[in-house]
Amino acid sequence: MSALEPYVEFARKAFARESTYRVEVFTNVGSLLLRVYLLRSLWTALYRQNAAPPNIPLHAMITYATVALLMSLILEIDGTRAIREKIREGGIATDLMKPISLPLYFFSDGFGQTIFHAMLIVPSLLLALLLVHVDVPSPGAFIAFTLSFGVGYLVNFCLNLLMNIVAFWTLETFAIQLMVRWASDLLGGQLVPLDFFPGILGKIVENLPFAAVYSTPLRIYIGELPPSEWAAAIGGQLLWLVLFATIASVVWRLAERRVVVQGG
Amino acid sequence: MPIIETRDLRKVFRSVKRTPGALGALRTLFTREYVERAAVEDVTMSLEAGELVGYIGPNGAGKSTTIKMLTGILVPTSGTVRVAGLVPYLERKRNARNIGVVFGQRSQLYWDLPLIESFELLRAIYSIPKDRYENNLADFNELLEMSDFLRTPVRQLSLGQRMRGDFAAAMLHDPRIVFLDEPTIGLDVVAKEAIRTFIARVNAERGTTVILTTHDLADVERLCRRIVLIDTGRIIYDGQIERIKDEYGTHRTLVVELCEPYPGFAVEGAELESRVGPLARLRFDRRTISADQLIRRVTENYCVTDVSIEEPELESIIRRIYVEGYKDPAVPATLSTPVR
Numbered sequence: 001m002s003a004l005e006p007y008v009e010f011a012r013k014a015f016a017r018e019s020t021y022r023v024e025v026f027t028n029v030g031s032l033l034l035r036v037y038l039l040r041s042l043w044t045a046l047y048r049q050n051a052a053p054p055n056i057p058l059h060a061m062i063t064y065a066t067v068a069l070l071m072s073l074i075l076e077i078d079g080t081r082a083i084r085e086k087i088r089e090g091g092i093a094t095d096l097m098k099p100i101s102l103p104l105y106f107f108s109d110g111f112g113q114t115i116f117h118a119m120l121i122v123p124s125l126l127l128a129l130l131l132v133h134v135d136v137p138s139p140g141a142f143i144a145f146t147l148s149f150g151v152g153y154l155v156n157f158c159l160n161l162l163m164n165i166v167a168f169w170t171l172e173t174f175a176i177q178l179m180v181r182w183a184s185d186l187l188g189g190q191l192v193p194l195d196f197f198p199g200i201l202g203k204i205v206e207n208l209p210f211a212a213v214y215s216t217p218l219r220i221y222i223g224e225l226p227p228s229e230w231a232a233a234i235g236g237q238l239l240w241l242v243l244f245a246t247i248a249s250v251v252w253r254l255a256e257r258r259v260v261v262q263g264g
Numbered sequence: 265m266p267i268i269e270t271r272d273l274r275k276v277f278r279s280v281k282r283t284p285g286a287l288g289a290l291r292t293l294f295t296r297e298y299v300e301r302a303a304v305e306d307v308t309m310s311l312e313a314g315e316l317v318g319y320i321g322p323n324g325a326g327k328s329t330t331i332k333m334l335t336g337i338l339v340p341t342s343g344t345v346r347v348a349g350l351v352p353y354l355e356r357k358r359n360a361r362n363i364g365v366v367f368g369q370r371s372q373l374y375w376d377l378p379l380i381e382s383f384e385l386l387r388a389i390y391s392i393p394k395d396r397y398e399n400n401l402a403d404f405n406e407l408l409e410m411s412d413f414l415r416t417p418v419r420q421l422s423l424g425q426r427m428r429g430d431f432a433a434a435m436l437h438d439p440r441i442v443f444l445d446e447p448t449i450g451l452d453v454v455a456k457e458a459i460r461t462f463i464a465r466v467n468a469e470r471g472t473t474v475i476l477t478t479h480d481l482a483d484v485e486r487l488c489r490r491i492v493l494i495d496t497g498r499i500i501y502d503g504q505i506e507r508i509k510d511e512y513g514t515h516r517t518l519v520v521e522l523c524e525p526y527p528g529f530a531v532e533g534a535e536l537e538s539r540v541g542p543l544a545r546l547r548f549d550r551r552t553i554s555a556d557q558l559i560r561r562v563t564e565n566y567c568v569t570d571v572s573i574e575e576p577e578l579e580s581i582i583r584r585i586y587v588e589g590y591k592d593p594a595v596p597a598t599l600s601t602p603v604r
């Protein structure tokens with residue numbers, strides 16, 4: 001309990017910090033609704049042109065796009081982004097002089113922000129329902145989706161952490177950052193379902209780690225994956241999680257040992 | 265057993281050699297040439313618990329680098345280091361519980377939180393027991409007079425206020441050792457004095473070991489008995505301030521206040537430095553005449569209302585050492601006869 005206390009505090013402070021940006025919250029909800037509406041129009045138009053994969057009907061596609069957008073509200077929060085800033089400005093030194101695990105610190109900070117943004121999702125979802133039709137999954141599918149989303153969240157955290165740890169070696173991480181984000185959005189199924197990738201490419205993409213973040217929970221949500229395949233799908237995500245958590249902790253330990261603090 | 269011990273501690277920084285120009289920049293992308301530079305070389309020192317030591321040296325001497333190695337955030341290139349029995353870079357988190365750190369140049373407070381919330385966060389981080397936390401907070405609040413700005417976000421604090429907050433933050437968990445890296449930089453005289461009093465009290469009352477790095481030698485004079493002088497990464501002096509003063513301060517000044525305006529005022533064995541009104545300043549070499557003898561000579565010949573001796577300032581001594589280098593005191597016996 002008391003070992004976790006600092007991290008609970010970090011999350012709490014991050015939550016409090018986020019809630020001070022109230023205006024931003026409203027504009028965010030506004031732009032979100034606009035995007036939901038645009039996505040619906042886009043997919044409707046595309047489906048009229050017969051661009052659809054046979055296994056996803058239009059209403060499922062719109063559900064997919066809307067839920068993906070709401071998920072991105074949470075998944076785009078990157079608590080580890082602060083690493084780069086802290087390394088560049090030397091603030092990492094004072095953090096390292098505290099008896100805490102920095103990856104956990106970044107995780108709880110991000111988590112605090114996430115909780116705040118998650119609270120926005122419910123009203124956004126309700127408003128979105130007024131604009132577009134979103135399928136509501138069965139309770140079982142919803143529970144499986146939540147589980148899968150949780151694992152995806154952790155995989156996403158590990159990927160972000162890994163990407164930002166690179167800053168310990170080279171401060172010029174922008175290009176790497178951009179590439180990974182691009183790849184993960186496109187290959188992870190946030191922009192379009194992975195079913196859109198043709199043939200062998202689709203098979204490859206489905207087995208990349210990026211799929212664990214968006215694609216798997218979304219396929220559970222829209223019912224593309226039957227209940228009999230849920231366990232295997234979530235198990236696959238868990239494998240990625242174990243792999244990346246291991247890599248991240250090893251790389252972190254290396255990074256910690258080569259900290260070169262600027263200035264002073 | 266010493267609480268801090270280093271032996272032949274070395275830190276070599278390796279950085280990419282930059283070639284000027286666009287072509288040069290392109291070349292460094294592919295062929296990396298490194299330049300190595302030793303920031304700290306063969307630093308061997310040891311501190312007993314409860315000591316308050318000034319770690320002094322010119323810019324770039326390697327002071328901050330040493331402190332970073334002692335706090336465990338920088339891995340030494342070679343040599344050994346132990347802080348309260350731990351090897352800092354191997355046990356960073358455990359070491360962190362034993363130490364407190366104040367960097368004058370950089371705050372450890374959480375920028376967008378009110379000061380008091382930074383303290384609360386630190387309470388959670390170090391799992392400080394409630395009553396301990398409250399006692400310390402009340403204590404520091406009184407010593408550092410923070411009540412006016414406890415609820416102000418840190419980014420809105422003045423430098424002096426922030427530094428006081430930083431000091432409290434570094435001490436809340438009762439560290440056995442504190443590292444102070446230029447803690448009085450940029451402070452006005454009142455704030456400086458408040459900080460100095462705080463350091464002195466923490467050291468005296470709590471027995472906290474303190475390493476103080478500063479360019480303001482008044483800090484050192486006021487607080488430390490021992491100094492470690494470092495230059496270009498090497499320790500050039502380690503010992504009592506008094507000793508260095510004795511060795512370097514061969515000349516002192518006797519200030520006498522005369523009752524009458526003696527026009528031809530002069531004393532054998534001393535040089536009249538200046539005369540302003542009744543005040544005469546006599547500079548003397550304490551190797552040839554003791555202060556005692558000189559005072560007797562003056563009072564035998566003149567009527568005097570007041571005398572005082574000016575010690576050589578540490579600052580002028582240190583300046584000389586920076587310029588000339590420290591000469592080991594292999595001095596003849598006559599030179600080291602103590603006055604007083």
Ligand SMILES: Nc1ncnc2c1ncn2[C@@H]1O[C@H](COP(=O)(O)OP(=O)(O)OP(=O)(O)O)[C@@H](O)[C@H]1O
Pocket residue numbers: 260261262263264277278279302303321322323324325326327328329330
């Ligand atoms: N990260 C780094 N990479 C390369 N060289 C460094 C690095 N940090 C410090 N140095 C070099 O090491 C030397 C010692 O620096 P350090 O910061 O320890 O000096 P200092 O004694 O604290 O000086 P000051 O009084 O100016 O703060 C300097 O020559 C500095 O340029």
Ligand SMILES: [Mg+2]
Pocket residue numbers: 264327328329445
């Ligand atoms: Mg320094």
